[in-house]
Amino acid sequence: MATRMSGLFGRTLREAPAEAETANHQLLLRAGLVVQLAAGVYSYMPLAWRSLRKIETIIRDEMDRAGAQELLMPAIQPVELWQESGRLDAFGETMFRFRDRRDREQLLAPTHEEAVTDLFRNTVQSYRDLPQRVYQIQNKFRDEARPRGGLIRVRQFLMKDAYSFDADEPAFQDSYDAMAQAYVNVFQRAGVPITRVQADSGAIGGKSSHEFMFLTAIGEDTIALCRNCDYAANQERAEFGRGLAPVEEPAALEPVETPGLTTIDALAHFLEIPASRTAKAGMFLADGRPVFAVIRGDLDFNELKIANTVDAHEIRAMTNDEISAQGWVAGYASPIGLDAKLTDATVVADISIPNAPNLVAGGNRTDLHLRHTNYGRDWQAAHVADIGLARDGDPCPTQPDGTPCPGAIALDRGIELGHIFRLGTVFSEPLSAHFTDADGEQQLPIMGSYGIGVERLLAAVIEQNHDDQGIIWPAAVAPYDVHIVVIGFDKPEIAAAVAQTEAALEAAGLSVLTDDRDERPGVKFNDADLLGMPVRLTLSPRNLKADVVELKARTAAEADTVATAGLLARLADILHTPQPSDAPAS
RNA sequence: CGGGGCGUAGCGCAGUCCGGUAGCGCACUUGACUGGGGGUCAAGAGGCCGUCGGUUCAAAUCCGACCGCCCCGACCA
Numbered sequence: 001m002a003t004r005m006s007g008l009f010g011r012t013l014r015e016a017p018a019e020a021e022t023a024n025h026q027l028l029l030r031a032g033l034v035v036q037l038a039a040g041v042y043s044y045m046p047l048a049w050r051s052l053r054k055i056e057t058i059i060r061d062e063m064d065r066a067g068a069q070e071l072l073m074p075a076i077q078p079v080e081l082w083q084e085s086g087r088l089d090a091f092g093e094t095m096f097r098f099r100d101r102r103d104r105e106q107l108l109a110p111t112h113e114e115a116v117t118d119l120f121r122n123t124v125q126s127y128r129d130l131p132q133r134v135y136q137i138q139n140k141f142r143d144e145a146r147p148r149g150g151l152i153r154v155r156q157f158l159m160k161d162a163y164s165f166d167a168d169e170p171a172f173q174d175s176y177d178a179m180a181q182a183y184v185n186v187f188q189r190a191g192v193p194i195t196r197v198q199a200d201s202g203a204i205g206g207k208s209s210h211e212f213m214f215l216t217a218i219g220e221d222t223i224a225l226c227r228n229c230d231y232a233a234n235q236e237r238a239e240f241g242r243g244l245a246p247v248e249e250p251a252a253l254e255p256v257e258t259p260g261l262t263t264i265d266a267l268a269h270f271l272e273i274p275a276s277r278t279a280k281a282g283m284f285l286a287d288g289r290p291v292f293a294v295i296r297g298d299l300d301f302n303e304l305k306i307a308n309t310v311d312a313h314e315i316r317a318m319t320n321d322e323i324s325a326q327g328w329v330a331g332y333a334s335p336i337g338l339d340a341k342l343t344d345a346t347v348v349a350d351i352s353i354p355n356a357p358n359l360v361a362g363g364n365r366t367d368l369h370l371r372h373t374n375y376g377r378d379w380q381a382a383h384v385a386d387i388g389l390a391r392d393g394d395p396c397p398t399q400p401d402g403t404p405c406p407g408a409i410a411l412d413r414g415i416e417l418g419h420i421f422r423l424g425t426v427f428s429e430p431l432s433a434h435f436t437d438a439d440g441e442q443q444l445p446i447m448g449s450y451g452i453g454v455e456r457l458l459a460a461v462i463e464q465n466h467d468d469q470g471i472i473w474p475a476a477v478a479p480y481d482v483h484i485v486v487i488g489f490d491k492p493e494i495a496a497a498v499a500q501t502e503a504a505l506e507a508a509g510l511s512v513l514t515d516d517r518d519e520r521p522g523v524k525f526n527d528a529d530l531l532g533m534p535v536r537l538t539l540s541p542r543n544l545k546a547d548v549v550e551l552k553a554r555t556a557a558e559a560d561t562v563a564t565a566g567l568l569a570r571l572a573d574i575l576h577t578p579q580p581s582d583a584p585a586s
Numbered sequence: 587c588g589g590g591g592c593g594u595a596g597c598g599c600a601g602u603c604c605g606g607u608a609g610c611g612c613a614c615u616u617g618a619c620u621g622g623g624g625g626u627c628a629a630g631a632g633g634c635c636g637u638c639g640g641u642u643c644a645a646a647u648c649c650g651a652c653c654g655c656c657c658c659g660a661c662c663a
Contacts, residue, residue, distance in 0.1 A: 011596090013612095013613085016597085016598090017598080021657080036655090091663085113663085144662065146657095146660090146662085148657080159663095161663095201663080419663065421663080451663070485622090520620085520622090520623085520624070520625065521623065523624050526623065
């Protein structure tokens with residue numbers, strides 16, 4: 001049955017509520033697609049739900065093609081399960097927790113690695129049962145510190161999460177590649193351009209990951225992209241070239257008085273040297289432990305990289321008091337002599353440091369620096385690692401295939417729509433999920449985890465596909481295929497023609513939204529533009545008399561008339577949606 | 587959690603500085619006119635001014651506490 005707008009639950013707004021800033025958020029509210037209940041908690045009205053179900057259908061189709069089976073796991077889970085994996089602390093406050101009537105601690109699952117691994121250990125015993133790929137589309141719960149951006153960061157949301165279990169690395173790679181291809185297909189079919197980037201794997205653990213980013217100025221993630229090659233990474237983990245170090249013989253250490261010069265800029269200016277000839281010190285607390293980090297003066301620290309280097313969850317810069325408590329001097333801290341000061345700090349040097357000779361570093365005394373410090377001769381770090389923050393213009397690290405690239409990094413903003421992880425055995429091991437291999441030995445399955453934010457994808461569809469008038473739904477995810485604007489619905493012959501047209505369209509498999517309201521034509525046309533179905537048909541006495549219907553694709557500038565007889569063919573032409581890709585299923 | 591902003595009718599806002607019992611536009615209801623890009627006229631309905639407490643003869647307005655929402659940051663599988 002066609003939906004009649006006179007009875008549609010939900011309505012359009014002429015003005016967007018003040019809390020909406022981005023185009024997609026404003027349109028979601030103005031079109032009456034979503035209604036907010038609390039911070040980061042939304043209802044999806046009938047139009048939005050139809051679109052979300054279409055997105056889900058695409059996802060299911062591609063998941064099935066990638067060899068995954070749909071199931072549904074519990075949202076309520078006992079805390080014990082998460083103690084078993086050791087992830088309770090990693091999620092911390094983000095987890096919604098409660099006690100049941102028997103005083104058992106429960107939680108609302110933010111993700112399902114634990115649950116699926118538990119399922120696996122209860123279900124699979126033999127390598128003959130591998131590989132396994134499963135997925136679900138399910139509400140996730142995360143008590144985000146700051147929900148924001150409409151549907152972009154919410155506290156209850158639909159997620160498609162998939163998990164793979166494989167007997168060995170090559171088999172895992174097949175699963176990973178199948179999922180990656182499925183993701184490319186999903187986003188392409190939904191009408192959202194995506195960029196696949198290397199990502200940090202965060203609290204979920206695991207060895208490596210890729211994010212599927214929708215590049216947009218309103219994105220909350222920063223992406224480093226090479227202007228020349230295909231290199232793309234989240235700034236959190238983006239690598240970059242440090243350039244060629246000058247070739248110099250190490251010179252003798254030389255104190256230099258530097259009164260009041262506590263910044264690299266001031267120091268470099270005073271000494272008339274480039275910032276790259278200085279060493280920048282950074283003092284951090286990583287899971288409460290002191291870390292002394294050193295990087296070339298012209299570069300910035302990437303705190304996440306530092307945390308990963310010292311295997312910490314949380315990291316922050318020390319306060320001046322904390323620095324003093326370590327016996328260091330803020331602004332003049334030096335990596336030299338840290339051992340002698342009996343510090344328990346972990347010293348980490350950026351990869352820019354060992355090759356850079358004769359750097360000016362702090363003297364660990366107010367108003368004193370040291371010239372000609374040399375790594376190896378004057379000091380050593382526990383870790384030499386990439387702890388630099390990729391910035392606009394930095395040299396591209398290398399092309400994905402390993403060949404050198406002369407390009408430079410550009411920074412862009414993006415929204416993470418999907419994330420795929422290599423988990424390895426980080427869940428199968430603590431949860432004791434085993435299978436028996438062909439030799440009768442117990443083995444741990446190699447796992448993968450694959451997520452898509454369903455409403456986030458909806459928001460991205462709208463952000464990507466709209467104009468000043470409203471949404472421009474891609475046919476594949478539009479709530480309805482056709483929006484019929486009726487002029488003169490009170491006239492019996494018009495009402496009859498409408499019913500006839502609706503029936504004909506639906507017989508052809510099209511979904512129809514009919515604006516039968518007693519509104520002025522202008523109101524209806526504006527609402528049709530706002531709601532943004534791919535095709536608008538106008539039925540009016542004028543057109544009926546001429547035995548035509550007026551047809552306007554949402555993307556077209558002007559409407560034109562079509563003989564009634566040729567209508568279905570024309571619609572099929574416009575609504576032809578991208579078919580499931582021809583890529584192999586795995 | 588730090589910084590900032592905002593809570594007055596379904597939506598957008600004024601009124602708050604300077605206390606006197608609430609208003610505008612859109613939307614909604616009824617009627618008439620109108621009828622192809624958000625119409626006109628007329629008559630209506632709708633508000634515990636976020637909550638609680640205080641000051642005062644009197645509080646949307648002043649004071650205090652709390653709650654909620656938005657933005658920036660921290661955080662973010």
